[in-house]
Amino acid sequence: MIDREFFLGFIKIHILYHAVKGPIYGADIAAELARHGYTISPGTLYPTLHRLSREGYLESETRVVEGKMRKYYRATGEGKRLLAASRRKIAELVAEVMEGI
Amino acid sequence: MIDREFFLGFIKIHILYHAVKGPIYGADIAAELARHGYTISPGTLYPTLHRLSREGYLESETRVVEGKMRKYYRATGEGKRLLAASRRKIAELVAEVMEGI
DNA sequence: TTACCGATATTGCTGGACGATATTATAGTA
DNA sequence: TACTATAATATCGTCCAGCAATATCGGTAA
Numbered sequence: 001m002i003d004r005e006f007f008l009g010f011i012k013i014h015i016l017y018h019a020v021k022g023p024i025y026g027a028d029i030a031a032e033l034a035r036h037g038y039t040i041s042p043g044t045l046y047p048t049l050h051r052l053s054r055e056g057y058l059e060s061e062t063r064v065v066e067g068k069m070r071k072y073y074r075a076t077g078e079g080k081r082l083l084a085a086s087r088r089k090i091a092e093l094v095a096e097v098m099e100g101i
Numbered sequence: 102m103i104d105r106e107f108f109l110g111f112i113k114i115h116i117l118y119h120a121v122k123g124p125i126y127g128a129d130i131a132a133e134l135a136r137h138g139y140t141i142s143p144g145t146l147y148p149t150l151h152r153l154s155r156e157g158y159l160e161s162e163t164r165v166v167e168g169k170m171r172k173y174y175r176a177t178g179e180g181k182r183l184l185a186a187s188r189r190k191i192a193e194l195v196a197e198v199m200e201g202i
Numbered sequence: 203t204t205a206c207c208g209a210t211a212t213t214g215c216t217g218g219a220c221g222a223t224a225t226t227a228t229a230g231t232a
Numbered sequence: 233t234a235c236t237a238t239a240a241t242a243t244c245g246t247c248c249a250g251c252a253a254t255a256t257c258g259g260t261a262a
Binding site: 128171 | 238
């Protein structure tokens, strides 16, 4: 389905947004996205988190919660800047594509 | 750069939007996108137009203008529906990510 | 020490991204 | 009727992301 190409970026912006709001972990964000009608498979989610970390937008910390290992991610300063840039691009997209709606 | 992953979908929504507004052709839409600060290489643009056509969102017609061949694309009914769906998703994204801005 | 569980990590395949290059179709010129 | 120039489309090769399925990990409890 080609519409996946349209919206996968939206999912990534969601992830970054939540990582700015507070610490998130993989399974948690997957459930949050599902609440918004998005699905993301582990084979996409975890490599994406790793990539965002490798590029300096997220930082992670491992914690044990109820005997289960969780890797919490938070946005770095760079991550916050990327979210701000994303918001500007969204505003531009809205101005262009939503005109007269 | 990972932010390309964030915004390539935006570009595709732009393309669809312009194809709903009126006929477009490849080189034209590339210039239009450049005006908005986006770049798309021919190796991405043309396969994308083909894919959108193959999936029934665009239909094309070849015309000769000033001795140059142009392939004009217009959105089909399906394409219009996909744009409408895109607008709904954008609205959702705005509601989620732009809160308190 | 083992069985289990939630969570993360990885693998193999498919297909998109993209810069570079080739191809196409016509107009203009002689 | 060639030849050239030009603008646009099409394709090629390489790299890397998407993803479902599977494996692995870390810790608890029996």
